[in-house]
Amino acid sequence: MIAAELVATGTELLIGRTVNTHAQRLGRALSPLGIALERETTLRDDRPAIAAAVRAALTRSQVVFVTGGLGPTCDDLTREALADALGRKIVRDTAALSRIRARCVRLGQSMTDSRARQADILEGAAALSNSVGAAPGQRIELGGGRVLLVLPGPPREFEAILAEHVLPWLRGHLHAPVAPERILMVCGLGESDVIERFAAAGFDPAPLDLAYCAGPGQLEVRLTGKPGEESVVTSAAARALAVLGDHVYAESREDLVAAVGRRLEARGATVATAESCTGGLVAQVLTSVPGSSAWYRGSIVAYANDAKTSLLGVPADLIAAHGAVSEPVARAMAEGARRALGTDFALATTGVAGPDGATPEKPVGLVWWALADAKGTVARTRRFPGDRDLIRRWTAQYALDLLRRRLDGTA
Amino acid sequence: MIAAELVATGTELLIGRTVNTHAQRLGRALSPLGIALERETTLRDDRPAIAAAVRAALTRSQVVFVTGGLGPTCDDLTREALADALGRKIVRDTAALSRIRARCVRLGQSMTDSRARQADILEGAAALSNSVGAAPGQRIELGGGRVLLVLPGPPREFEAILAEHVLPWLRGHLHAPVAPERILMVCGLGESDVIERFAAAGFDPAPLDLAYCAGPGQLEVRLTGKPGEESVVTSAAARALAVLGDHVYAESREDLVAAVGRRLEARGATVATAESCTGGLVAQVLTSVPGSSAWYRGSIVAYANDAKTSLLGVPADLIAAHGAVSEPVARAMAEGARRALGTDFALATTGVAGPDGATPEKPVGLVWWALADAKGTVARTRRFPGDRDLIRRWTAQYALDLLRRRLDGTA
Secondary structure, eight states: OEEEEEEEEOGGGTTTSOOOOHHHHHHHHHGGGTEEEEEEEEEOSOHHHHHHHHHHHHHHOSEEEEESOOSSSTTOOHHHHHHHHHTOOEEEOHHHHHHHHHHHHHHTOOOOHHHHGGGEEETTOEEEOOSSSSSOEEEEEOGGGOEEEEEOSSHHHHHHHIIIIIHHHHHHHOOOOOOOEEEEEESSOOHHHHHHHHHHTTOOOTTSEEEEEEETTEEEEEEEOOTTOHHHHHHHHHHHHHHHGGGEEESSSOOHHHHHHHHHHHHTOOEEEEESTTTTHHHHHHHTSTTGGGTEEEEEEEOSHHHHHHHHOOOHHHHHHHOSSSHHHHHHHHHHHHHHHTOSEEEEEEEOOSSSOOOSSSOTTEEEEEEEETTEEEEEEEEOOSOHHHHHHHHHHHHHHHHHHHHHTOO | OEEEEEEEEOGGGTTTSOOOOHHHHHHHHHGGGTEEEEEEEEEOSOHHHHHHHHHHHHHHOSEEEEESOOSSSTTOOHHHHHHHHHTOOEEEOHHHHHHHHHHHHHHTOOOOHHHHGGGEEETTOEEEOOSSSSSOEEEEEOGGGOEEEEEOSSHHHHHHHIIIIIHHHHHHHOOOOOOOEEEEEESSOOHHHHHHHHHHTTOOOTTSEEEEEEETTEEEEEEEOOTTOHHHHHHHHHHHHHHHGGGEEESSSOOHHHHHHHHHHHHTOOEEEEESTTTTHHHHHHHTSTTGGGTEEEEEEEOSHHHHHHHHOOOHHHHHHHOSSSHHHHHHHHHHHHHHHTOSEEEEEEEOOSSSOOOSSSOTTEEEEEEEETTEEEEEEEEOOSOHHHHHHHHHHHHHHHHHHHHHTOO
């Protein structure tokens, strides 16, 4: 493995304003390339401290990432700190400057000195164009095969330059032996459930490395072998797939909503949603997929009870008899949305997201969701753990998974 | 300010498995105590590297936190690394051992050697009892007023020991002068715009520290002085507020949606939404606020054009004449949502979120949004930068800001 480290800059990372997600993103992206992220150092916007940390990192690691401090303001000091650390001059990149100028025209902003400063890079650096922001990234190749990779702090810009420029370059220029890996994306089971199922089936993935990455309502199960163990990993993955069955919704790293969209598109089917406790989240997740207008038609977010009646046709006496968080109301909401929006499928959610609104019979986290299609309506319930945000995210994922299973013929 | 730093240990933090949230939590908790988190170093479970990092941290900072590596498994090495760093012996804490034994009985686990190991602390350390897990934290007071605070890695246990033992002790034992700070939350201006306005008004905040933290559609502007400079910071903040005017939506750290909810609640007013390009995001953001059911009634996410007609009453010939992304359609959507949901206010959004659907006249990022109330309907337009996700988030924020301005009487 090739050693890498990250120097993350930004006072906002150390005063409680922002969670630094770059180490996680880099760790995940570098491992398959045979590069090990060994250390992260987070610093305030302090020029001498940044320069010293970069110098120290270059003595330890072949690949050094520096993030943040490339913006237009006076607390953006990374360029100057790198000039100090490497003893190089700062130069203005003409291509980056043209892009920033064009961006200002497009956005109706004036081209100021502070904006122009974002085109500054180190002498000898390759500017890595930023497709979603102003400041370019930089790649600085140093003696002894060492490389310094400088990326903007905002996650979107960091991600764009990482994916478009840095990872392709690392793949082409560093030749570390790659560990074979297989991924199973799972919905409806947690880590402990997967471990229990593997144990019950007598499946022991050792000596392969088994790792998990859990998000609300989806779990990545990753099997990694040593370089050359391709066939061992392939047969272990087939065994794991057999054990986990229809809980697996994809065999590569893919969000559940993308897997659902792929299936709807292939079938030429349409979907609508009716939401209460999720308050638009299911719609927002579905429409986050580019091209979703091919299969998504709309949502009725009926947060107030009389909106459930007037917009979705849920009988008021049904709500009075069972309460808004109930199986009959979830079913009626799904059927109402399918009718109102004229789709093949409709999903509905209703639940107690908290922190208020709970009763002894209906505690915080209790949710019903339903799916209506031409064959009828199915409903599911669960009590989800966590706070308001987490309960809503769990609900959206389980609702999407019900649609995924219906499309796969397993629900 | 007293200098603090964090040494976070755990291979899972560097291979993409876990996001490290300790720096954020600590930064937020320490600032009000006059303690500045200056640096975070994240390391793998590597005994010599951890020992060296702790030694280096103690040369720089009066308060050093070490997290992780206190569990029962062979990769939990923090105790040994600290013994190396400080040249102290490891001892077994009898009170901690009793608690671990009682915990095993309660959970039906057997008391193994590896579990007992979690009661090990450094000689001379105060054990900080863990109310939600097994391993205690440790407080080690060193010469020169320095203190080493050792906490478990799992966020629940970290948080419990931090809140129950560490913060109370720091409050009682360290008397740091607190740096005065003022915050202005801004919508509708970027960092460069704020800088330009300050310059145009001849307002130079120096020698105060001026910092920014930007999110899509909201910007935190933070002025910080030295301890004792309370009145300097207050008058600079008043000047900044006068320059930025009605772009400032709050004078403390608050998300725009919370500021909008606060105003709606105070006035007893209700709001509904009609969404096209944002696809439910405005609804989801509004309902992310606990208690939003007091003022939020629902949304019609009319993603397909005929849903705009059937559910919102937007005339089909209006869409045919102007296109779905147009001022007349945005206005008709807002008025339709206000009618359908019977609210005081209704917001509507329609735009080209991309990557598809653009035309020469209507490029990616072009958005119209509108607000309808009893006094009439206002509409705004803008072309937002970035990708689909960012365009949608900008749109949601600007739509919320239009409502905020209407509630403030400035739109």
